[in-house]
Amino acid sequence: MIQHKHQYYAWIEARGVGANDVVASSPNSYISYLTTVSDLIGRDIAPDILASEADVERIARSIEGKRAPKTINNFKSAMRQYVAMVQAGLPRK
Numbered sequence: 808m809i810q811h812k813h814q815y816y817a818w819i820e821a822r823g824v825g826a827n828d829v830v831a832s833s834p835n836s837y838i839s840y841l842t843t844v845s846d847l848i849g850r851d852i853a854p855d856i857l858a859s860e861a862d863v864e865r866i867a868r869s870i871e872g873k874r875a876p877k878t879i880n881n882f883k884s885a886m887r888q889y890v891a892m893v894q895a896g897l898p899r900k
């Protein structure tokens with residue numbers, strides 16, 4: 808599960824992630840990537856575990872070998888967008 812999923816989707820969309828994609832919606836892909844990461848680590852994606860680049864790298868290391876390296880890079884891109892949202896002070900209540 809992804810805490811603040813709707814805010815994350817809006818964050819990605821507002822930054823134009825996937826704006827040039829023809830085949831798939833990158834915002835939806837990013838949601839899917841984070842959902843898969845959550846499943847792989849057995850924890851919700853939330854600001855308490857994903858709020859810095861160090862968190863991105865720690866989580867990526869913990870799932871190495873469970874998916875192809877290119878897929879892990881996609882996961883890291885999605886995690887970095889989540890970190891950017893958190894560091895910008897979102898979500899706000």
